[in-house]
Amino acid sequence: MLAVALPACKAAERPVVSDSGSTAPARSTADKALASGSTRAAPPSGAAPTPAGSWALLGDASNGLVAVTEHIQIAPNGTIYGTQFHGDVFRGTASGDRFTFEKLPGAGLTNNGYSALGVNARSEPLIGCWAKGHGGNDDQQLFRFDPGKGEWIASKGLSPGRYNRGVSAFHLEKDGSILVIGGYSPSVLQSKDGGDSYALIYDFNTANKVSVGSYGHIFSMERSPTGEIIAGIEVKGFQRSLDGGVSYSPLEMPGPPSNTYGVGFTAEGEALLSRNYNVNPIRIYRRTRDGQLVKADLGLEGDDFNHRPRGGVYTILLAPWGENFISTFTAIYRSKNGGRWEKFMHGIEGTASPNAITADARCIYAAVKPGAIYRYCGG
Secondary structure, three states: OOOOOOOOOOOOOOOOOOOOOOOOOOOOOOOOOOOOOOOOOOOOOOOOOOOOOEEEEEHHHHHHHEEEEHHHOOOOOOOOEOOOOOOOOEEEEEEEEEEEEEEEEEEOOOOOOEEEEEEEEOOOOOEEEEEEEEEEOOOEEEEEOOOOOOOOOOOOOOOOOOOOOEEEEEEEEEOOOOEEEEEEOOOEEEEOOOOOOEEEEHHHHHOOOOOOOOOEEEEEEEEEEOOOOEEEEEOOEEEEEEEOOOOOOOOOOOOOOOEEEEEEEOOOOOOEEEEEOOOOOEEEEEOOOOEEEEOEEEEOOOOOHOOOOOOOEEOEEOOOOEEEEEOOOOEEEEEEEHHHHHHHOOOOOOOOEEEEEEEEEOEEEEEEEEOOEHHHHHH
């Protein structure tokens, strides 16, 4: 992680849990920073702004996007990338008020069990894959597309085989470095050369002197606007860092710590923590500034992900204007106060693709089924 001048981690305090449904004050629009601290792009200059209050269609089968997109990323230069499991990788470039999509060549991509999609500072796509035996078909799990050669390059360093289950996510940091998380080996990798090679910067098993399997899979990791980092880990729950990722301490949560899913932050830096429903009936908590946990899933009671054994929300997005967004198996929701959610599908035809949502410096982007990408710029 990037160095952050913050005090050393303290032992986790026992939170006071409230199910009253209380909410935080209205979101401030002064802080425009994204939760992850990632480098994002403004919409391409040739693209028209999304109509206020509604999603705008950017791509579907009529302009080359001929498949369901399960992962989506927006590159620094405004290019959109999308993938589907065991399918193709699509690239979208601005064409008027929409995009033109094309399939990228598959040469060099020896594993098409895609589990994550990222971009580097050069706006090249990065692919992370499931391991062999977990949906992947090769031991190599990290790739970078080289546009000059028109082929995928297998990353060096600790790949292949570091993530003996799957890659969870990429994060493009402000300094241009790339972070990767995943498991079953709960490791944080870093690339300083655009994804050509990776080095291990933190391993939860090694740091805590425990055996493989003690922590399990890292589902998510996010950085708050104030610099705090929280990781959601399968067996040991949510882990917090106040020193830029040098060390972590547990956040105590109600119920057993296993089956942790998503992490996000409000514009004020309060953490939003998503849990699997078979661990606790409250799906999302908000951690207030004084360390209390309050119910933050109002409005989601009727969504289908409440009835799925593994229907968790991995991605809790902070939009540039301060609202939070999630995408479940059925719909996209937004929250203006970090606690109450409303379905937000205005202008969308189709069904949400779970967790297929991302942002640049001005707008957010979402993929929906049966195969389309939309943009929303607030309003």
